[in-house]
Amino acid sequence: MITKEIFGKVDGKEVYKYTLTGDNVSVDVLDFGAIVQSLYVDGVNIVRSFESAEDYKLRGGYACVVVGRVANRIAKAKFTLNGQEYQLTKNEGDNQLHGGLQGFHHKFYEVEEIENGLKMTYISPDGEDGYPGRLVFTVEFILTGRTLSVEYSAVSDKDTVWAPTHHFYFNMNGPIGYANSNHLTIYSDYYPPVDKELIPLGYKADVSGTPFDFRKGKRIDQDKTELGIYDHNFMLNGEHAATMLGDVSGLKMEIYTDMPAMQMYTGAGKEETRRAEKISDRGGVALEPQFAPNAINMDGFEKPILKANEEKRHYIRLEF
Numbered sequence: 001m002i003t004k005e006i007f008g009k010v011d012g013k014e015v016y017k018y019t020l021t022g023d024n025v026s027v028d029v030l031d032f033g034a035i036v037q038s039l040y041v042d043g044v045n046i047v048r049s050f051e052s053a054e055d056y057k058l059r060g061g062y063a064c065v066v067v068g069r070v071a072n073r074i075a076k077a078k079f080t081l082n083g084q085e086y087q088l089t090k091n092e093g094d095n096q097l098h099g100g101l102q103g104f105h106h107k108f109y110e111v112e113e114i115e116n117g118l119k120m121t122y123i124s125p126d127g128e129d130g131y132p133g134r135l136v137f138t139v140e141f142i143l144t145g146r147t148l149s150v151e152y153s154a155v156s157d158k159d160t161v162w163a164p165t166h167h168f169y170f171n172m173n174g175p176i177g178y179a180n181s182n183h184l185t186i187y188s189d190y191y192p193p194v195d196k197e198l199i200p201l202g203y204k205a206d207v208s209g210t211p212f213d214f215r216k217g218k219r220i221d222q223d224k225t226e227l228g229i230y231d232h233n234f235m236l237n238g239e240h241a242a243t244m245l246g247d248v249s250g251l252k253m254e255i256y257t258d259m260p261a262m263q264m265y266t267g268a269g270k271e272e273t274r275r276a277e278k279i280s281d282r283g284g285v286a287l288e289p290q291f292a293p294n295a296i297n298m299d300g301f302e303k304p305i306l307k308a309n310e311e312k313r314h315y316i317r318l319e320f
Contacts, residue, residue, distance in 0.1 A: 001020075001021045002018060002019065002020055002021075002113055002117075002118070003018070003019045004016055004017070004018050004019075005017055005019075007030060007037070007052075007053050008052050008053030008054060009053060009054070010032055010053050010054065010056070010057045010106075011057070013108065015030055015031060015032045015053040016030070016031045016111070017029070017030055017037060018030075018031070018111065018113075018118055020116070020117060020118070020141065020143040021143070022143045022144060022145050022146060022147075022148075023145045023146045024041070024042050024043075024146070025039075025040065025041050025042075025143065025145075025146050025148070025320055026038075026039075026040045026143075027039050027040075027141065027143055027148055029118060029120075029141050030053070030056070031108060031109050031110075031111050031120065032053060032056065032057075032106070032107075032108055032109075033056060033065040033066060033104075033105045033106055033107065033109075034065065034066035034104075034109050034120050034122075034139050034141075034166075035056055035060075035063070035064050035065050035066075035105075036064040036141075036166070036168065037049055037050075037064070039148070041146075041172075041251055041253075041320045042251060042320075044172075044173075044174035044176075044246075044249055044251060045174050045175070046170055046171060046172050046174055046246075046251065046253070047064050047168060047169055047170060047171075047284065048063045048064055048169035048171075048284040049063075049064075050063065056106075057106060062098060062105055062167040062286075063167070063169055064166070064167060064168055064169060065104075065105035065106075065166070065167050066104050066105060066120075066139050066164065066165075066166055066167075067098045067099060067103065067104060067105055067164060067165045067166065067167050067288070067290075068099050068103065068104035068124070068137060068162070068163075068164045069099050069103075069104065069124060069128075069129070069131050069135065069137075069160070069161065069162050069163070069164075070096075070098075070099055070131075070161055070162065070163045070291075070296075070304065071098060071099075071163050071164060071165035071167075071263070071288060071290040071291070072097070072098065072163075072165075072233070072263060072288075072290060072291075072292075072293040072294075073092065073095050073096065073097050073197075073198060073199055073293045073294055074088060074095060074096045074293075074294055074296065074297070075095055075197075075199045075294045075297055076094055076095065077089065077090040077094065077095055077096040077100075077130070078130075079161065079296040079297055080297075081132070081159055081160070081161065081296075081305070082159055086130055086131065086132060087130055088100055088129055088130035088131065089101040089102070089129045089130055092197075093197060094197075095197060095199065096129070096130075098167070099129055100129030100130065101129060102128055102129050103129065104122060104124070104137065104164075105167070107122050108122075109121060109122050109139075110122075114140065114142075115142075116142050116143060116144050117140055117141050117142035117143060117149075118140065118141045119138055119139075119140045120138065120139050120140070120141075121136065121137065121138045122137050122138075123135070123136050123137070124137060126157070126158065131160055131161065132156075132158045132159065132160045133156035133157055133158030133159070133160040133306075133308070134156065134157045134158075135154055135155070135156045135160065135162065135306075136154065136155045136156075137152070137153075137154045137162075137164075138152070138153045138154070139151070139152050139164070139166075140152075140153075146319065146320045147317060147318065147319045147320070148317070148318045148320075149315060149316075149317045149318075150166050150315065150316045150317070150318075151313065151314075151315045152164045152313065152314045152315065153311055153312065153313045154306060154311070154312055155309065155310070155311045155312075156306050156308060156309075157308060157309065158308050159305065159306070159307055159308050160305075160306050160308075161296050161303075161304050161305055161306065162304055162306040162312065163259075163290060163291040163295070163304035164290075164314060165259075165263075165288040165289055165290040165316070166288065166289075166316055167286060167288055168284075168286065168287060168288065169284025169285065169286050170182075170244060170253070170284050170285055170286075170287060171246070171284045171285065172244055172245060172246030172249055172251045172252070172253060173246040173247065173248045173249045173251075174246075174249060176248055176249065177246060177247065177248030177249060178248075179220070179266075179284050179285050180219070180220045180221035180266060180285065181219055181220070181221065181247050181248070182219070182220055182244055182245060182246055182247060182285065183217055183218065183219060183220075183244070183245040183246075183247055184214055184217065184218065184219075184220050184242065184243070184244050184245075184285075185214055185215065185216070185217035185242060185243040185244075186214035186215070186234050186241070186242045186262065186264070187215065187236060187237045187238065187240050187241060187242065188207060188212075188214070188215070188234035188235055188236055188237060188262070189206065189207060189215070189235070189237055190204040190205060190206060190207060190234075190235045191204065191205060191207055191210075191212045191232060191233060191234050191235060192204055192205070192233055192235070192292055192293070192301075193205050194232065194233075194293075198231055198232075198293070199293065199294055200233070200292060200293055200294055200298065200301075202298050202299070202300070203300070204235055204300070207234075211223035211224060211225045211230075212225075212232060212234065214234075214242075217243065217245075219247070220266060220285055221266075229265070229266045229267045230264045230265060230266045231263075231264075231265045231266075231267060232263070232264060233261050233262070233263050233264075233290075233292055233293055234261060234262050234263075234264065235260065235261050235292065236257070236259075236260060236261055236262055236289075239256050239257060239258055240254070240255075240256055241255040241256060241257050241262050241287075241289055242254075242255040242262065242287060243255075244285075244287070251320070252320070253318055253319065253320055254318070254319040254320075255287060255289065255316070255317070255318060256315075256316070256317040256318075256319070257289035257314070257315060257316045257317070258314055258315055259289045259290055259291060259314050259316075260291060260292065260301075260302045261289070261290055261291055261292045262287060262288060262289045262290065263286065263287075263288040263290055263293075264285065264286065264287055264288075265285070265286035265288070266285050266286075289316050291303075291304045
């Protein structure tokens with residue numbers, strides 16, 4: 001079942017919220033930013049949420065938005081493709097993060113209702129944020145039973161780069177427990193070490209004996225990184241990316257994807273380890289299936305190249 005209601009306004013334009021309902025699972029999706037505004041599993045909202053459309057624009061950051069054209073960081077905000085260098089917009093120092101100054105996260109999407117879900121479309125013009133090609137981008141949210149699938153597709157009229165993600169912030173405990181006390185398993189043997197700007201150094205390191213070894217599962221806050229938080233990428237062993245379990249709620253989620261990596265970020269919220277007493281203050285742990293940061297500029301990593309007039313697809317699937 002799909003319902004629709006007005007959620008508020010952004011820049012004077014009405015924002016609509018669409019609700020999909022499955023087997024004790026429901027998801028609210030906004031046509032602004034293709035934002036997952038809530039995701040209820042057995043009555044518990046497990047994602048970072050804000051109570052108004054204006055909050056998402058003014059202070060929501062990347063909370064549960066779609067990200068494009070390219071997720072994560074591109075060093076020096078430039079890349080070379082087919083012998084031509086492209087200069088992108090800079091929005092994190094000298095680098096580009098999550099698609100640049102415009103990005104896909106604060107755009108309005110055309111919405112079409114499909115079987116068990118929604119199809120949302122945004123057309124990115126040639127040269128937006130420095131990227132070549134007019135890109136027709138779609139994201140589909142499909143809820144069947146206790147599985148939410150997020151399926152992406154894109155077609156460009158020029159060779160370009162494209163590497164989407166959804167910037168989910170999860171807390172399987174919801175408002176009754178801490179986000180960083182969740183038990184997390186990441187199916188990854190290697191991670192790319194990074195410099196002080198969080199740009200990969202160009203090689204993959206073994207997670208063994210490091211804070212990045214989540215293969216046997218552990219509390220998220222069990223170990224500390226050099227940053228004090230996690231803002232790091234994991235190279236996935238296969239399509240089963242992660243398992244997350246709420247230590248208080250007992251709710252469990254399995255994450256699957258066809259993308260080669262996943263970013264983990266634990267810096268959301270005023271104090272990530274506290275309980276979210278108010279929905280509007282909810283933090284969470286970001287788990288973002290994607291390509292490796294700066295992959296287009298690095299050898300030895302899968303490059304997110306989209307050839308002209310060829311459709312490419314990727315997916316993220318959440319099973320509860």
